[in-house]
Amino acid sequence: MIAVEKVNIWGRVTKCAHRCRYCLQGGQSQPLLSWGAYAETVEKYVRWGNENSMSVGFELASNYDLTLEQYKWYLDMSALAGKLSDSLLMGGMRMRTEEEMRIWLAERKELGLKKVIFSMGGTEPHHDAMNRRKGDFQYLLGAQKAAFSLGLDVEQRIFITKENMDSMDGLCCVLDDIGKPFRRSIYPLHFRGYAMDMEDARLDENDIKNIPESVMQYMMPDLLLSERQWAVQLCESSEQNPEKIGFFLYMDGKNTEKLLSGSCNEIIERAGKEVAEEYAKLPSIAELCRRYADTSCRRIHEGKSKVYALWFERYISDPSNGITPQKASVLHSIYPAEKSVIHKI
Ligand code: SF4
Numbered sequence: 341m342i343a344v345e346k347v348n349i350w351g352r353v354t355k356c357a358h359r360c361r362y363c364l365q366g367g368q369s370q371p372l373l374s375w376g377a378y379a380e381t382v383e384k385y386v387r388w389g390n391e392n393s394m395s396v397g398f399e400l401a402s403n404y405d406l407t408l409e410q411y412k413w414y415l416d417m418s419a420l421a422g423k424l425s426d427s428l429l430m431g432g433m434r435m436r437t438e439e440e441m442r443i444w445l446a447e448r449k450e451l452g453l454k455k456v457i458f459s460m461g462g463t464e465p466h467h468d469a470m471n472r473r474k475g476d477f478q479y480l481l482g483a484q485k486a487a488f489s490l491g492l493d494v495e496q497r498i499f500i501t502k503e504n505m506d507s508m509d510g511l512c513c514v515l516d517d518i519g520k521p522f523r524r525s526i527y528p529l530h531f532r533g534y535a536m537d538m539e540d541a542r543l544d545e546n547d548i549k550n551i552p553e554s555v556m557q558y559m560m561p562d563l564l565l566s567e568r569q570w571a572v573q574l575c576e577s578s579e580q581n582p583e584k585i586g587f588f589l590y591m592d593g594k595n596t597e598k599l600l601s602g603s604c605n606e607i608i609e610r611a612g613k614e615v616a617e618e619y620a621k622l623p624s625i626a627e628l629c630r631r632y633a634d635t636s637c638r639r640i641h642e643g644k645s646k647v648y649a650l651w652f653e654r655y656i657s658d659p660s661n662g663i664t665p666q667k668a669s670v671l672h673s674i675y676p677a678e679k680s681v682i683h684k685i
Contacts, residue, residue: 342620344612345395346586346677349385351378352401353410356432359472362461362499365401366533377596379413385589386421388604395677397421399588403432408447415451427455427495430483435475438482445490455493455522458484462504463511470499485518493522498558500526500551501541508555526558527642531649545569545638563643570647571633577626586677587615618670628655 351373382398389396398421400406406414418425428448436444445456461470464477487494496515500508508526515521528543529535545566551559565573589611591599599607623631625648632654633647641647656663656671663671 341583342616343584344587344616345584347385347389347394347396347608347612348586348588349382349396349398349591350401350588351381351398351591353378354400354402354405354432356402357405357434357473358432358476360431360461360534361470361472362529362533362535362538364530364533364535373591373593373596375410377600378591379410379417381591381596381599382417383420384600385604385608386417388608390420392605394608395422395586397423404428404430405433408451411448412451426452427457427493428453429457429459430480431459435473435479436483438486441483442486442489445486445492449490449492453492455495456483456487457495457497459497459499460511461499461501463507463514466504466507470504481514481518484515488519494519496521496524498524498526499529500543500555500559501529501538502543502547503541505543505547505551509552512554512558524558526555527560528564528640528646531641531646531653536653539639542639544640548640560642564640565647566640567633567637567647567650568635570641570644571629571635574625574629574644574647575633577624577629579626580624581619581622582676584677585615585619586675587611588673588675590673614670615674618667619674622671623655625651628652631655632658 353373353375355372385396386398388394398417400414404411404414415425445453458480460477460480461467467477467480468474484494484496498508498511512524515524529538529541543564548561548564589599589608625644628648628651632651641650652671655661656668
């Protein structure tokens with residue numbers, strides 16, 4: 341029995357200062373919303389969720405380059421939504437000097453910020469080319485130094501491809517010199533957004549064998565299987581699609597008034613029904629595997645959810661499935677919500 345357990349309001353109020361080649365959001369196609377309309381909508385739905393035992397959360401597209409006032413709102417609203425909010429993703433922010441960043445972070449630390457998360461794409465030339473912003477690598481080093489100097493936890497998430505794999509060891513040395521991170525992870529690109537156009541740069545079985553231990557220690561070797569290796573594991577899997585799901589309710593600029601003036605109950609119920617109907621038709625992972633896996637492909641995907649994303653995209657674009665763009669956008673808004681959901685009152 342499919343149950344919609346979570347709704348996430350998604351809107352874009354800050355402009356991303358990057359143009360990453362691998363942009364997981366597939367570019368910044370969502371319109372820039374006014375802060376007032378976004379904040380009012382989120383608050384209305386989070387409060388409604390609390391009163392109706394439905395977990396309603398919210399996410400900001402692009403980045404968290406918020407003013408201090410907006411950040412305070414973000415913390416208060418996160419608390420109301422039962423969302424942990426002591427960390428910040430630092431991608432897509434406008435460049436600041438190390439000193440400016442120290443001040444920016446210190447102000448937020450005072451309000452409760454504990455951890456900052458940085459994404460990187462190799463050493464300087466690789467990273468700047470990947471993020472399409474000259475000087476970004478040096479800016480990120482300065483930002484991380486500022487975070488270390490304030491005693492914040494620093495998490496480093498690093499994408500590895502065929503293009504930058506030889507620079508990974510060097511990158512780790514440069515990063516080691518500026519401080520000890522709370523966590524460092526190195527992983528292949530997700531199969532999402534613009535990264536779907538970068539398959540030629542995806543690591544393959546051979547590349548994995550050549551990654552030195554000094555780099556592999558930050559990777560998850562057990563999960564680094566090629567598409568053909570995943571296919572062997574998953575084609576006979578008895579695993580069914582999760583029954584508890586969540587979905588993103590996108591604020592697209594055109595629906596703001598409707599979301600604000602309409603009844604939360606009706607809007608969520610209607611959207612949830614549509615989501616559940618489309619989701620019910622989605623084949624299991626074994627069926628997707630049998631129909632769409634390329635059993636000769638040696639490209640690596642980290643974990644089954646990543647290779648699932650690849651087969652899912654093939655399913656969506658297979659004309660015999662009759663997935664219209666509207667149905668595709670509904671399916672793309674769904675995610676499993678297996679973790680226990682906190683109902684607040
Ligand atoms: S920072 Fe994030 S949203 Fe901005 S371009 Fe890069 S991946 Fe896309």
